[in-house]
Amino acid sequence: MNIIDRRRLLGPPNAVPVKFVAETQEKDQTTQAPKELFMERGLVANSNGSACLESRGLVIQAIVYGPRPVQPNFTPSATQGSELMSRATFNVEFEMSPLVSGFATLDTQKLAVCVRDVFLASLLLDSYPKSTIDVHVQCLSLPQGVPEDEVLAMATNCISVALVDSGLEMRDVPVSVANDGVVLTVLNYQNDEIVGLVVGRSVEGLASRLEGLKEESRGVRREIDTFLMK
Amino acid sequence: MTSETATAANSLKLMPDVLARVAPDVSLQKHLHLGLRPCLRKFEEFRHVxxxxxxxxxxxxxxxxxxxxxxxxxxxxxxxxxxxxxxxxxxxxxxxxxxxxxxxxxxxxxxxxxxxxxxxxxxxxxxxxxxxxxxxxxxxxxxxxxxxxxxxxxxxxxxxxxxxxxxxxxxxxxxxxxxxxxxxxxxxxxxxxxxxxxxxxxxxxxxxxxxxxxxxxxxxxxxxxxxxxxxxxxxxxxxxxxxxxxxxxxxxxxxxxxxxxxxxxxTKLVIDESMISWSSTFGVVTVHSKDGDIDMDSGDVANEDVLLADLEGEVEDTTVDRRIHVVTNGQTLTSVTITGGSEGVPIPRDMIRKAIEQAKRRSNDLVQKL
CATH class of the missing domain: 3.30.230.70 (GHMP Kinase, N-terminal domain)
Known part of the structure; x- marks a missing residue:
């Protein structure tokens, strides 16, 4: 079947994208550079909240829309049960910016599911009945060699800042850190609440590493807190 | 009867942003009467880019x-x-x-x-x-x-x-x-x-x-x-x-x-530097003289068309239908698009002339930045 996208101008159909000789850069610069975090919030005016985080060339932007009324309407029907009416639905949309396309393909579906789970446990969705909260996450810049877990941790932190910017009610601000295949998201230090743990592959001594990650996350949390208090 | 109208008038007291959403045309007229636009710019003032x-x-x-x-x-x-x-x-x-x-x-x-x-x-x-x-x-x-x-x-x-x-x-x-x-x-x-x-x-x-x-x-x-x-x-x-x-x-x-x-x-992409142009958008709005609730000093000012440069904001976006788009490099015109004019509400010729002139000046100013 011949499917033509008539909605976008895609140019001649037999054009092939330019191909470059793959260059092997084995400069392991990602681990050497200090972990500086640059934060900005409220950049997108026509949203309810937004944030942009940058660290070592990795730029992630999160935009929060909501609470908005559920589409198409909230008349109770067989498909829309009481569950949907009593609390907000929360959606995360994760995409790569068209400026990043080319070499790196992250599993954005998986990333979206992971961050969604974290915020389902953190947001007070019961406060927003009959509504929906949508978060659009976009990776604006992705240097070579940045592992998926680091993107996941950054995205989580970015959404946290964006949600604070939007003023939506949360139990606390989840903060995420990644290290060598393990991503830990801590919601609250007093009650030791962990809302997310992603282990990419089998790692040794997970329990002891978690302690280290938790300490690391305290530092990130401090940074985010200082930024938000400003 | 008088008390009824008074309560009706009271209940219609709206905050500026609410009025802009509910009745953008009224909001626009009220601003234009003050000699300002909803974005607080002057009529022919452009935004900084x-x-x-x-x-x-x-x-x-x-x-x-x-x-x-x-x-x-x-x-x-x-x-x-x-x-x-x-x-x-x-x-x-x-x-x-x-x-x-x-x-x-x-x-x-x-x-x-x-x-x-x-x-x-x-x-x-x-x-x-x-x-x-x-x-x-x-x-x-x-x-x-x-x-x-x-x-x-x-x-x-x-x-x-x-x-x-x-x-x-x-x-x-x-x-x-x-x-x-x-x-x-x-x-x-x-x-x-x-x-x-x-x-x-x-x-x-x-x-x-x-x-x-x-x-x-x-x-x-x-x-x-x-x-x-x-x-x-x-x-x-x-x-x-x-x-x-x-x-x-x-x-x-x-x-x-x-x-x-x-x-x-x-190699750097070769482009014709002399044809580099900037685009400007203008809106044409009629300022109504008698607006019922607005008490003008003179009272009998004729309806007047004004040119709004660089449309901004929801109010202007939704209410201004008559638009002039000019793309020019400062000397020659690349594209001129005029939309929205009709027999009842035409776009006056001097407005088009003024828009083209403004666009050329704007382009001369901005093309260096590109």
Missing amino acids: TVDKTGLGKYETEDKNGNILGSSVVKSGDTIVLCGITGGIVEDEQEAIDDYRLKLEDGIISNEETASSSRKNATVYPVVQIESGRTGPPSEEEMILSQRLHDTLLSSGILNTEDLKISLSLKSRDENGEVSIIGPDQFEAKKSYSFVLYASIQVFSRSGPMFDLCWGSLVAALRNTFLPQVYVDEDQLDIRMPVRSKGGEKATISEEYKLVCDNAKA
Whole structure:
């Protein structure tokens, strides 16, 4: 079947994208550079909240829309049960910016599911009945060699800042850190609440590493807190 | 009776932002009576625009793994427009043949329009995305913007088809495995190829009509665009690929070159600097003299048309239908679009003249920034 996208101008159909000789850069610069975090919030005016985080060339932007009324309407029907009416639905949309396309393909579906789970446990969705909260996450810049877990941790932190910017009610601000295949998201230090743990592959001594990650996350949390208090 | 009207008047007391949402036309008139616009600018005052390089381009950064050939970021007020240029390669003879549009019925699209290989001016294929919290297919506005950018660039003459032609080099390996490069002056390829440029434009914090800023970002990105040096990889030269046309009448064998681009060697995209232009949008609004609840001092001022430069905000976006778009390089006009005028509410001729004059002045001011 011949499917033509008539909605976008895609140019001649037999054009092939330019191909470059793959260059092997084995400069392991990602681990050497200090972990500086640059934060900005409220950049997108026509949203309810937004944030942009940058660290070592990795730029992630999160935009929060909501609470908005559920589409198409909230008349109770067989498909829309009481569950949907009593609390907000929360959606995360994760995409790569068209400026990043080319070499790196992250599993954005998986990333979206992971961050969604974290915020389902953190947001007070019961406060927003009959509504929906949508978060659009976009990776604006992705240097070579940045592992998926680091993107996941950054995205989580970015959404946290964006949600604070939007003023939506949360139990606390989840903060995420990644290290060598393990991503830990801590919601609250007093009650030791962990809302997310992603282990990419089998790692040794997970329990002891978690302690280290938790300490690391305290530092990130401090940074985010200082930024938000400003 | 009097008390009833008094309560009715009381209940209609609305905050400015609520009034702007509920009755944008009333809000606009109230502002115009004060000699201001809802965005608090004067009638013919433009917004400040900054144009920057993003540094995302492949030939501008250390990171050699991207495929962005040129980029720009344009900011005005809260609005941010990001533009990235990527490239493709197309075989010259095949471009027109394989174009699906030629397979459509005659009359829908004329052949002249599609025979791009024969025309002098080149263009890019833009895809505009306006961040507005929705997903799915592009909105009407995005589609119209993309098409207008494509058409305006084509008619502007900024890009020339000849400048997009690729001069191929041959990457050859001798018996020792040493790579040598035979330049385009010594190597003659059987087929000719051209670059196709794509632009992806992202708009954040949209406020008002977006064409001006999108156009600015597109032109600024093209000015920073580099076209890579292209090699034919000798190792891959033998691959042959059968190509059959749809009806099966002609079965041709086409030789496919493997074309590889250089990571470091690139030439700047040639653009006609004299044709670089800026776009300005104007709205024409009638200021009503008697507005019922507004007590004008003189009382009998005639309805007057005013020109609003650089429309901004929801109020102006929804209520101003009569618009004049002018794209100019300061001297000559690239494109003039006038929309919304009708028999009852015409766009006065002096407004058009004034708009063109203003646009030229604006363009002279801004083209240096691009």
